[in-house]
Amino acid sequence: MNRTHDPLQTIRWLTYMMFFMFAMTSDAVGMIIPELIKEFDLSMTQASAFHYAPMALIAFSGLFLGFLADSLGRKQTIMLGLGLFTISCFLFAVSSNFMVFVLLLSCIGLAIGLFKTGALALLGDISKNNLEHTKTMNLVEGFFGVGAIVGPALVSFLITQKVSWTYLYLIAGIMCLILTITAWRADYPKPKKQDKHAKPASLATTMEMMKNPYALGFSLAIALYVATEVAIYVWMPTLLGDYQGPWQLLATYALTLFFILRAAGRFMAVWLLNHFSWQAVMLYLSLGIALCYIGLILGGVEWAVFLLPLSGLFMSMIYPTLNSKGISCFAVQQHGAVAGVILFFTALSAAAAPLLMGMISDYFGHIRYGFYLATGFACLLFLAMLYNYLRNPAEHALTQHSALSH
Secondary structure, rough: OOOOHHHHHHHHHHHHHHHHHHHHHOOOHHHHHHHHHHHHHOOOOHHHHHHHHHHHHHHHHHHHHHHHHHHHHHHHHHHHHHHHHHHHHHHHHHHHOHHHHHHHHHHHHHHHHHHHHHHHHHHHHOOOOHHHHHHHHHHHHHHHHHHHHHHHHHHHHHHHOOOOOOOOHHHHHHHHHHHHHHHHHHHOOOOOOOOOOOOOOOOHHHHHHOHHHHHHHHHHHHHHHHHHHHHHHHHHHHHHHOOOOOOOOHHHHHHHHHHHHHHHHHHOOOHHHHOOHHHHHHHHHHHHHHHHHHHHHOHHHHHHHHHHHHHHHHHOOHHHHHHHHHHHOOOEEEEEEHHHHHHHHHHHHOOOOOHHHHHHHHHOOOOHHHHHHHHHHHHHHHHHHHHHHEEEOOOHHHHHOOOOOO
């Protein structure tokens, strides 16, 4: 078949662009918060609602609505999420009230939970086996990484041009409207043969999945990873604010470099997974993260200016690979539900970890104490990946669903 007429190409690009758009808005929040503080005379705690509100709703949506991708269908769930995202973005143009903005961001979080679980479930429909699923997941997260670079850069450009940051959401709304139309017109693959022993998708089966050792194990590993990653893009600028050394330019662009290395690493994933086992890759990448954090503790901010951006390269593959393997432990008609469970723990960690770091830093009087906590998370992640490498606990489930019911 001619690749240009392959309907799955449209589905793949639709998925890539959904993740790009999601990252463009979510990872730009750190640039918007200082503007909110000035514009509305807010405290740090009040302004942080721009980060915690959508994350909380993503967690809620993933846990309580993730099963819709299995019961309602991939296309309907994706379109519902994209439609809600589009409307919420456009409403930024007709309000100037902080609480209304927080409410709209909450709706955006709900929408992200819907279309992200739908898209993640869809990856199982278009992948022939677990390895292809993991490679595609890394490629999808690569586009997320590019969006994480574009979003903050766009906000910086708008601010320097004396243009309101709300135009970021108008641009995202236009993009999402195009994606909604594309999703409506796209030809989706037929559902694969289902596992006759698996229960039909429902909220009850999602709640049962919270007790499943594979869903829970991968979710907790991902939560540890997210805690180490969020520490970088929420608190690294504050930590490097104390830097007075000769690498001022590097300190200024450290967060951008982190996002660039994280995105580049995800596009290298296909090569790595072709040459090494995923268990070995996870082990050595998690070791790299832990060493970067330990180096920060030993060398202080003078080492952090190099090590924390570098950690982005090691972080690149961990989330998409663990996410893919966690989903692949289940039958295809449960992929939406398990993606929702994993998304719940992802968003919960993204909201809670920076808050705990901030509280510890306030108590002891400096942000570096918060990074001690993040170092602990990084070391626990390494130990989890060491156990995974030595014992390979998911081997049976991954083998059982190795063909993704193809």
